[in-house]
Amino acid sequence: MANIKDVAERAGVSVATVSRVLNGNSPVAETRERVLAAVKELGYRPNNVARALRTARTGTLGLVISDLTNPFFTELADAVEDAARGLGYSLVIGNAGERPAQQDDYIRTLLDRRIDGLLVSSAGTGSAMLGEVVASGTPLVLLDRTVPGIDAPCVRADGRAALTDLAAHLAALGRRRPAIIVAPAGTPTGDERLERFRTALADHGIALPDERVGAAPDLQPSGGRRVMRDFLDLPEPPDAVLATDNLMALGAMDELRARGLRVPDDVALVVYDDVPWFAHTDPPLTAIAQPTRDLGRAAVQTLLARIEGRPAPSVLLPAHLVPRRSCGEPPTP
């Protein structure tokens, strides 16, 4: 493949001139044309590796996602990729598969590749490697999940308003025994959703006792199904269930169907994350929709601010309730 020296020779100028023409610094008519002609004839493309070495900028961002096969994160990754490309950056995606060790592995690799900035939706609770990222000076932005003790802005959705609306929605429909399926204990996101849901319900005089709070062992359908099974085996099973992740909701639906229970007649079901699929289930599921694409865009913008040394505060974007038929009310058209 032709390099800058070949172009310089062909155009009869020095490599410095070629570089200047291509980078828009102090170009001039006659020489410029010769250089551009040579570039075209040789099909020259600058070597980004060499450029990155010299400029210490790779033009690449890293994204470590907790579980790429989870549609919520797929859409998030897609949005991030869109935004990054729009700003001239490439994106290296690493999939942690909810395994902290693999996440650390990936972060290490990305640092070695000298990416310009890093986005992480952290699997598990903490991570020694995240501390190293901060220490290394690589701009870092957390996505969707906060990590205690890490000094980096976090971009995520604020579900408080949506959970408040949901509590009102359920109360209005006469549901009195709500339940919630949360992520494995100790994750900040899960704890927050639980607390907020509980207080919002309390405002309507509805209790959320611990027996109707189920922590799934993992963010998978099987985990959701197991929790739902326990709920249904209670002496007083719930009449409404909120699954705080879309995959867990799938498992919950399976268990309901296996027992011949109907949604919403027997149990109302609400899912956190409004992935397209849930509009196609029977019945369509009421959902708490996070502004996924906006989150991705905001994350990239925040990261870019950090890269350029501008101040970059955390971002909270509101989630909102999307009522469908799974709680009993016909959708408001």
Added chain:
Amino acid sequence: MANIKDVAERAGVSVATVSRVLNGNSPVAETRERVLAAVKELGYRPNNVARALRTARTGTLGLVISDLTNPFFTELADAVEDAARGLGYSLVIGNAGERPAQQDDYIRTLLDRRIDGLLVSSAGTGSAMLGEVVASGTPLVLLDRTVPGIDAPCVRADGRAALTDLAAHLAALGRRRPAIIVAPAGTPTGDERLERFRTALADHGIALPDERVGAAPDLQPSGGRRVMRDFLDLPEPPDAVLATDNLMALGAMDELRARGLRVPDDVALVVYDDVPWFAHTDPPLTAIAQPTRDLGRAAVQTLLARIEGRPAPSVLLPAHLVPRRSCGEPPTP
């Protein structure tokens, strides 16, 4: 961040020695220990950009996927990423979103970044840029979709046996008016699936007339729904429908439900691509399962063979029929 020179100074040796110790070439006890100690104390990590410039190997593979939000491709990307990481490669994922122009854009960027090899599941029919990839000498492997005129091995699933089984399955269940929803006209994959399904049905004396062959405008739920609508408006609507992509199947289900038709009682439904979701629909959908993870693995292996100059033929892995309840038969346990 510390560089190799810092390590050399601290250990009291030359940079060459440090490099040799770290790369396992001719190391020796005493010096070696000093170097390793210095590495540890400084927290030194080699700069991959510099290394790539010198060795002309980036340790990075590119993957351009036609639509990342399609669960089949998500799983494929995940499998590719797994396999690549297992072999010490990073993966840069580009999402073409079924837009050929964006695909070319991405391929261009990846070439500029001097990736070691490229995997492409091409959007649309052809692409000028793919020819350039071949011309540039960058190892290329096509994934899931062939591209006529491109001299590169292709890794994809062979659905012939599965379609033969499906025809027998439908015939045995007494379905006599099958239909098929295919991708936009002109895509090799779609044409092949159609032809094979038709001949397999013919073996059972069942016809697949053109009026029951519907080409969707795009690989989206809306496209599938539109085709299903046309089918149901026929004087003799089909009693079994095969959707050759999972998103189109979703749309088809929507239309059936909107009309109050039951699966499988009124219409049998079969989906190409066995994404996890379809085991959770009601009823669970009979599917033609492509060996997604094996495809990803095989693709990476094939690409690696090309990178190392070994012969690398195309790979065809068999898809198989997964009977569930959407055609009327209880699942065989």
Added chain:
DNA sequence: ACCCGCCGTGTAATCGATTTCGTAGCCCTC
């Protein structure tokens, strides 16, 4: 007419690693 400054360009340093080549020291053999 002289000097200053700017413009366009070339020369060479630089980024951080790998790798070739050269050399000093050592052991072994004849």
Added chain:
DNA sequence: GAGGGCTACGAAATCGATTACACGGCGGGT
């Protein structure tokens, strides 16, 4: 004891770009 082969290591070239610095020529101000 001289020569040959190894080993361990350093000096320096190299990858392909960007960029600081130097320099020649030219225009304008006084």
